[in-house]
Each structure stands twice: as structure tokens, then as C-alpha cells.
Amino acid sequence: MLAERRWDFHLYIREDRPWSGTMVCSCSSQRALVEISQNYTEFVAGMRCLDTGDWIKLLQCAACGQLWRTDEWDKYQPLYALKLKSSEGWKSIDMAPLIKEGLLEKHGGVDAAICLKQGCTQHSLKGRAFCVDHFYEGLQS
Numbered sequence: 676m677l678a679e680r681r682w683d684f685h686l687y688i689r690e691d692r693p694w695s696g697t698m699v700c701s702c703s704s705q706r707a708l709v710e711i712s713q714n715y716t717e718f719v720a721g722m723r724c725l726d727t728g729d730w731i732k733l734l735q736c737a738a739c740g741q742l743w744r745t746d747e748w749d750k751y752q753p754l755y756a757l758k759l760k761s762s763e764g765w766k767s768i769d770m771a772p773l774i775k776e777g778l779l780e781k782h783g784g785v786d787a788a789i790c791l792k793q794g795c796t797q798h799s800l801k802g803r804a805f806c807v808d809h810f811y812e813g814l815q816s
């Protein structure tokens with residue numbers, strides 16, 4: 676009796692989760708621009724590399740077909756992935772404005788204080804000494 680029930684259970688699992696359904700991805704729940712510095716390996720797992728550029732890669736999710744432009748692995752730089760609608764011109768997309776927008780959001784906006792960079796009149800990022808432009812510049816060097 677017990678053995679029979681275990682068999683039923685086994686069948687149920689197999690039918691409920693067919694092989695095609697095991698390729699679950701999280702593309703649709705991701706935002707357009709994702710910082711992947713902390714989970715790079717997990718992020719690119721299950722992605723096909725369609726093309727490579729100068730420290731950038733064009734990846735396609737094997738499960739849903741979503742295109743992503745990602746940075747090549749570099750442990751000294753923040754790494755980003757950007758959702759793409761098509762692969763056209765993927766190498767020449769200017770990431771800076773998108774990343775700055777993301778930084779502003781991540782920091783929760785700007786402070787009342789002014790950026791410490793000499794001559795800069797912009798407000799600094801919340802909790803930071805520099806404005807989003809100069810903070811971003813610092814990340815690049």
C-alpha cells in the first residue's frame with residue numbers, strides 16, 4: 676500500500692513538471708537594467724552567447740529568448756545587464772545615462788548638499804560626497 680502511494684506521488688511530480696517546464700528563468704520579472712556584480716555567474720547561467728564586443732556580450736536566455744547585453748566578467752568593475760528588444764546596434768548603446776538613472780534610484784535620490792567635485796553645482800547622491808555624474812566617473816576609473 677505504501678509503495679503504491681509513493682509510486683503515485685512520483686508520477687504526479689513527473690507529470691506536473693515536464694522537462695520543458697524545468698527551464699525556469701526570471702527574465703520577465705527583472706528590470707530593464709540589472710546590476711549583476713554580485714550574482715554574475717548565476718545570471719549568465721542558462722544564457723547563450725550570441726556575440727561579443729569590447730568587454731561586452733550579447734546573451735540570449737535559453738528559456739524565454741530574452742536578449743541581454745551584459746558586461747564581460749571583471750571583478751573590479753560594477754557589472755550590468757540590460758534587456759534588449761533586438762540585437763540591432765547592441766554594441767553601441769550608451770549605458771551611462773541608464774546606469775546613472777539606476778544609481779539615483781538605488782541611492783534614493785539626491786542630498787541637499789552639493790557635489791564635492793570642484794566647480795560642480797549638482798546635488799550629491801544621497802549619502803555620497805559626489806553627484807551622480809562624478810560618482811559614476813569614480814566608478815569607471
Ligand SMILES: [Zn+2]
Pocket residue numbers: 700701702703736737738739740741
Ligand atoms: Zn528568460
Ligand SMILES: [Zn+2]
Pocket residue numbers: 790791792795796797805806807808809810
Ligand atoms: Zn558633481
